[in-house]
Amino acid sequence: MKKTKFNEAHYVLKGKMIEFCGWDLPVQYSGVSAEHVAVRTSGGIFDVSHMGEIFFRGPQALDAVQYLTSNDAAKLIPGKVQYSGLMTEKGCFVDDLLVHKISDTEYFIVVNAANLEKDYAWMKSKTTQFDVEVINESADYAQVAIQGPKAGKLLAELTNTDLAAMSYYTFTKGEVMGMDAIIARTGYTGEYGFEVYIKDDAQKASKLFLELCQKGEKYGVVPVGLGARDSLRLECCMALYGNDIDDSHTILEANLAWILKLQKGDFIGKDVLLKQKEAGIQRKLVGFEMIGRGIARHGYPVYVDGQQFETIGSGTMTPFLKKAVGMTYLPIGKTEPGSEFQVKIREELVTAKVVATPFYKFDQKSI
Amino acid sequence: MSTKDLKFTEKHEWASVNGNIATFGITDYAQHQFGDIVFIELPTMGKSFSKGAACANIESVKAVADMYAPVSGEVTEVNSSLENAPEQINKEPYGAGWVCKVKMADAAELDSLMDESAYENYVKSVEEK
Numbered sequence: 479m480k481k482t483k484f485n486e487a488h489y490v491l492k493g494k495m496i497e498f499c500g501w502d503l504p505v506q507y508s509g510v511s512a513e514h515v516a517v518r519t520s521g522g523i524f525d526v527s528h529m530g531e532i533f534f535r536g537p538q539a540l541d542a543v544q545y546l547t548s549n550d551a552a553k554l555i556p557g558k559v560q561y562s563g564l565m566t567e568k569g570c571f572v573d574d575l576l577v578h579k580i581s582d583t584e585y586f587i588v589v590n591a592a593n594l595e596k597d598y599a600w601m602k603s604k605t606t607q608f609d610v611e612v613i614n615e616s617a618d619y620a621q622v623a624i625q626g627p628k629a630g631k632l633l634a635e636l637t638n639t640d641l642a643a644m645s646y647y648t649f650t651k652g653e654v655m656g657m658d659a660i661i662a663r664t665g666y667t668g669e670y671g672f673e674v675y676i677k678d679d680a681q682k683a684s685k686l687f688l689e690l691c692q693k694g695e696k697y698g699v700v701p702v703g704l705g706a707r708d709s710l711r712l713e714c715c716m717a718l719y720g721n722d723i724d725d726s727h728t729i730l731e732a733n734l735a736w737i738l739k740l741q742k743g744d745f746i747g748k749d750v751l752l753k754q755k756e757a758g759i760q761r762k763l764v765g766f767e768m769i770g771r772g773i774a775r776h777g778y779p780v781y782v783d784g785q786q787f788e789t790i791g792s793g794t795m796t797p798f799l800k801k802a803v804g805m806t807y808l809p810i811g812k813t814e815p816g817s818e819f820q821v822k823i824r825e826e827l828v829t830a831k832v833v834a835t836p837f838y839k840f841d842q843k844s845i
Numbered sequence: 846m847s848t849k850d851l852k853f854t855e856k857h858e859w860a861s862v863n864g865n866i867a868t869f870g871i872t873d874y875a876q877h878q879f880g881d882i883v884f885i886e887l888p889t890m891g892k893s894f895s896k897g898a899a900c901a902n903i904e905s906v907k908a909v910a911d912m913y914a915p916v917s918g919e920v921t922e923v924n925s926s927l928e929n930a931p932e933q934i935n936k937e938p939y940g941a942g943w944v945c946k947v948k949m950a951d952a953a954e955l956d957s958l959m960d961e962s963a964y965e966n967y968v969k970s971v972e973e974k
Contacts, residue, residue, distance in 0.1 A: 510906040511881040705907045773884050773904055794906060795883040824902060
């Protein structure tokens with residue numbers, strides 16, 4: 479099993495370790511619910527080093543990124559981050575990712591751990607016509623996310639970077655505990671927070687993780703495992719590859735038209751998506767809440783008017799809102815808030831209804 | 846509640862016996878493995894289960910698992926307070942977190958269950974794996 483550079487810290491903190499995408503990572507420390515609520519009310523520290531870091535370098539770096547992704551990377555200025563889709567020819571997802579523009583000739587892309595090898599191979603094979611080097615530097619990087627209302631206060635104790643001046647989806651190079659770092663105001667929790675990338679060795683990295691936990695104590699900031707990472711992202715309706723987005727649903731069906739810029743130049747999947755936009759989609763990803771007793775989970779069959787229609791994308795009982803919620807695809811005509819459908823939970827059909835998303839919206843005033 | 850008179854299964858359920866009525870629950874080890882329990886589907890009153898059959902369904906934020914009947918019997922009572930407070934199972938797995946009571950079909954089945962010390966050794970052996 480692969481170990482992140484923070485691995486030693488998880489054992490010091492007595493995290494409950496599991497294998498995730500080939501990595502030895504904590505699913506929880508104190509408990510999923512407590513960790514989830516801590517992030518919403520004060521903050522959490524996450525090891526997200528399993529995510530992949532791929533660099534595009536060269537005179538045609540932008541052209542390559544534009545050709546591979548759905549969003550308009552030409553809109554980025556150095557220091558800006560963009561959420562985007564790595565598209566198949568059919569306008570579906572190879573993966574979703576974050577594009578960071580370092581300069582006109584250098585982009586830093588963060589992808590899902592589960593898709594890293596696939597993404598890297600795809601990116602290399604589809605950009606041979608461009609003067610660009612695509613380099614997988616994932617093994618060099620450790621990534622720690624500090625998320626929640628107190629994230630800025632905590633991180634400020636370990637860096638001179640003016641964190642308060644950073645707006646959402648920007649990044650900067652800086653130093654954290656004396657280590658060179660990329661500091662980004664991004665995250666996967668729906669909270670105010672930062673993601674910090676460092677290249678130092680495991681010993682220094684673990685020390686940083688433990689220092690964050692120790693300094694975080696007085697703010698109520700705690701280490702958080704993969705369990706709460708999933709419930710946090712679902713509560714604010716951030717899609718998870720393999721659950722809510724995949725290579726068989728298009729970006730339009732996934733309700734992610736805001737990261738699709740059809741007016742930009744040519745890119746993989748554009749033709750299909752142009753046609754689909756014109757013709758209209760037949761199904762759409764929605765958020766739902768259970769009406770009957772039960773929790774709809776990933777893979778449970780969905781029934782619309784007595785007929786099975788696909789399966790649940792994501793579902794859980796959210797620890798903060800204390801509601802059984804989820805995301806799933808429904809046929810057009812059944813996707814309006816209030817629309818009811820059924821989920822088969824252990825051989826019984828339980829009623830759910832479409833609700834407005836996100837389930838949880840971050841409150842700026844709470845920082 | 847004292848656990849010294851309880852009987853235990855390899856699937857980490859417990860049973861306590863009073864006359865021909867057995868009370869079922871999950872063990873402290875099981876609730877730790879689950880993490881925060883957020884939902885329980887209780888058995889239906891009057892339903893009969895054979896030993897080892899799934900009789901309740903327990904969910905934490907991440908995991909879903911069945912609870913299996915330690916012995917055969919007919920459900921005479923369920924702990925409906927768990928529907929609104931499933932976390933009782935985490936807090937008091939051997940007390941307020943009990944799941945259901947059954948009228949035993951065959952009290953001899955109890956002999957196949959572990960006593961407390963045997964169960965403690967069993968948990969140790971599981972953890973070492």
